[in-house]
Amino acid sequence: MPRLPFIALCLLLATPSLAADWKYEGGNVPIAYFDNGDAQFQFACRGGDLAMAYWVRKPSREVASATSLSLAINASGPASGSLAATGGTIFAQDFPLIHSDGSSILVRGPVARQWAGIAQRAGDMIRVGFVRRKAEGGLEVFDGHEFGARGSNAAIAKVLGQCG
Numbered sequence: 001m002p003r004l005p006f007i008a009l010c011l012l013l014a015t016p017s018l019a020a021d022w023k024y025e026g027g028n029v030p031i032a033y034f035d036n037g038d039a040q041f042q043f044a045c046r047g048g049d050l051a052m053a054y055w056v057r058k059p060s061r062e063v064a065s066a067t068s069l070s071l072a073i074n075a076s077g078p079a080s081g082s083l084a085a086t087g088g089t090i091f092a093q094d095f096p097l098i099h100s101d102g103s104s105i106l107v108r109g110p111v112a113r114q115w116a117g118i119a120q121r122a123g124d125m126i127r128v129g130f131v132r133r134k135a136e137g138g139l140e141v142f143d144g145h146e147f148g149a150r151g152s153n154a155a156i157a158k159v160l161g162q163c164g
Contacts, residue, residue: 021151030162032155034126039145041128043116043156045163052112054128055104056143063103063142068096069130071105072139073115075122075149083127083144090118091131103143105130120156122149 022034033042039056054071056063063069076088083089092115095105107115119126129144 021148022155023151024155024158026158030159032152032159034147034152036145036147039128039143039147041119041126041145041147043112043119043159045159046108048163049108050112050116050160050163052107052115053104055102056130056145057102059099059103060142063097063130064099066097066103066130068094069105069142070094070132071107072127072129072131072141072144073118074127075118075125083129083131083139083141089127089139090114097130103130116156116160119149120153122152124149126152 022032025031025033029044029046031042031044033040033044038058039054042053042055044051044053071092072083072089073092074083074089092105092107092111095107098104098106126147126149127144128147130142131139131144132142134140
């Protein structure tokens with residue numbers, strides 16, 4: 001009998017790691033997403049077109065007051081780096097922000113496809129955030145978030161399979 005509580009404890013400890021995988025939902029709008037509680041990063045097939053969205057629930061003051069910002073992704077940097085400090089950061093320039101119970105960007109077309117490929121090839125971590133270039137060089141990052149990459153390849157592939 002002493003093994004039963006130990007096994008139950010091990011299963012409870014394993015549950016959060018299972019929850020860290022990318023999720024896939026089929027239906028009328030197939031979607032692959034990762035939600036870290038503060039932000040969500042997703043790819044969905046909407047009306048036959050691939051769409052990528054980044055949604056921050058409680059945006060910073062700078063993001064909440066912006067009408068447009070650039071978006072950056074990095075899926076190849078070191079595990080301890082930041083979005084601005086790691087090599088391999090890719091930008092999608094000046095997209096309009098949507099403010100409804102948070103702030104989000106919705107991107108369609110070639111940029112969404114490019115980023116889907118980046119997210120599928122990610123190592124351990126995907127970093128996404130709103131950015132703008134500083135006048136003196138470098139980046140200012142606003143509401144940057146990290147998302148685990150485990151399962152991103154398979155989940156996004158299912159969405160891409162539905163989107164022509």
